[in-house]
Amino acid sequence: MRTVVLLGPPGSGKGTLAGRLATATKLRHLSTGDILRDEVARDTELGRKAKVHMDRGELVPDGLILDMVRGRIGGEDVLLDGFPRTLAQAEGLAEITPVGAVLYLELTRDEVVRRLSARRVCRDCGENYNLLTQPPATAGRCDRCGGELYQRPDDVPEVIARRYDVYEKDSAPLVEHYESKGVLKRLDGAAPPEHVYAQALKALGHAQA
Numbered sequence: 781m782r783t784v785v786l787l788g789p790p791g792s793g794k795g796t797l798a799g800r801l802a803t804a805t806k807l808r809h810l811s812t813g814d815i816l817r818d819e820v821a822r823d824t825e826l827g828r829k830a831k832v833h834m835d836r837g838e839l840v841p842d843g844l845i846l847d848m849v850r851g852r853i854g855g856e857d858v859l860l861d862g863f864p865r866t867l868a869q870a871e872g873l874a875e876i877t878p879v880g881a882v883l884y885l886e887l888t889r890d891e892v893v894r895r896l897s898a899r900r901v902c903r904d905c906g907e908n909y910n911l912l913t914q915p916p917a918t919a920g921r922c923d924r925c926g927g928e929l930y931q932r933p934d935d936v937p938e939v940i941a942r943r944y945d946v947y948e949k950d951s952a953p954l955v956e957h958y959e960s961k962g963v964l965k966r967l968d969g970a971a972p973p974e975h976v977y978a979q980a981l982k983a984l985g986h987a988q989a
């Protein structure tokens with residue numbers, strides 16, 4: 781097995797799928813979001829450089845992200861989630877590790893809006909809910925602490941739609957790139973999670989356990 785990349789828009793359930801696939805395939809799961817938070821928390825040189833951009837609300841530059849990923853991969857095959865995000869990052873990644881398969885979770889803009897606008901957060905303890913997939917026992921109240929549930933301002937339809945459009949625009953050249961290399965596998969991201977997982981295992985040539 782070679783390095784596997786997971787692509788998909790926000791709300792596609794990529795992180796959860798990555799966790800399950802890592803267990804099934806024995807590939808180490810690397811999430812760039814987690815790596816970034818860890819480097820910043822440990823106050824490493826890369827973390828400090830990245831934080832300057834994050835504090836300004838900018839994206840962390842490709843070169844920095846690549847350096848972090850290079851440090852974590854160390855010659856192993858891994859399962860990457862949230863990376864590469866751009867064509868430049870994909871080209872950098874190819875120099876670090878050969879990519880054997882790219883799983884692309886396809887989801888329409890409407891479906892992403894539907895899913896993400898159903899998210900709610902507890903005002904008191906920060907617990908996350910989703911009215912579609914993980915609703916609270918009592919409407920509007922947190923199961924854990926009884927706090928009030930609210931919708932984050934960036935989870936309203938117009939903002940979600942904008943996030944989706946940005947994702948689309950960035951990832952289209954990436955999808956094309958991997959398609960031309962013959963490693964892209966499209967998955968129906970709108971299917972129930974169990975079905976998406978089965979599709980992913982099949983695409984990687986793994987029988988379902």
Ligand SMILES: [Zn+2]
Nearest residue numbers: 902905922925
């Ligand atoms: Zn709560």
